[in-house]
Amino acid sequence: MTKEERMEKARALHKKGCNCCQSVVMAYADKLPIDAENAMNMAAPFGRGLAGTREVCGCVSGMAMVCGLTGHTADVRTLIEKFRTEEGDIVCGRLLQQGKKPCPEMVADAAGILSELLS
Numbered sequence: 001m002t003k004e005e006r007m008e009k010a011r012a013l014h015k016k017g018c019n020c021c022q023s024v025v026m027a028y029a030d031k032l033p034i035d036a037e038n039a040m041n042m043a044a045p046f047g048r049g050l051a052g053t054r055e056v057c058g059c060v061s062g063m064a065m066v067c068g069l070t071g072h073t074a075d076v077r078t079l080i081e082k083f084r085t086e087e088g089d090i091v092c093g094r095l096l097q098q099g100k101k102p103c104p105e106m107v108a109d110a111a112g113i114l115s116e117l118l119s
Contacts, residue, residue: 001030003115010111014104019047020092023107024062024114031118032069049092057092059083059110066114075117082113 001009010027018026022043029036045051046061060083067076084090087106088098095106 003112003119006111006115007108011104011108014107019044020058020103020107020110021046021062021065022058023104024059024110025065027107027111028066028070028114028118032066034069054093054096055091057083057087057090057095057106059087059106060090062107063110063114066118070118072117079113079117083110086113 006027010023013026014020014023018040022040025032025039025043026036029039032039034042043058043062043065046065047058049055049057050061060080063079063083064076067073067079080090086109087095088100089095095101101109
């Protein structure tokens, strides 16, 4: 799958009702060593900044989950910093307050950032 296809998949999943974390994780479901149902369930509590607390953005949590499940844990910090640079923050509440991009665009961006590592 191309970077653009993964980005579109993440965006479409979010528009269909997945939270930000689920959208990023499921855009990479084909690369994960667990089935799609377990991946969705694992990512469910991390939406809206960890259980709705608006703390760490679900996009960031999703990138970290995919890295962990694919053996790329050493790359998580680099991805987080890239997301922070592109989006302006990694905290859900502050990202929403900034209003620079809607969530479907940020999940697409996170999927794109991950593609640079996992392609």
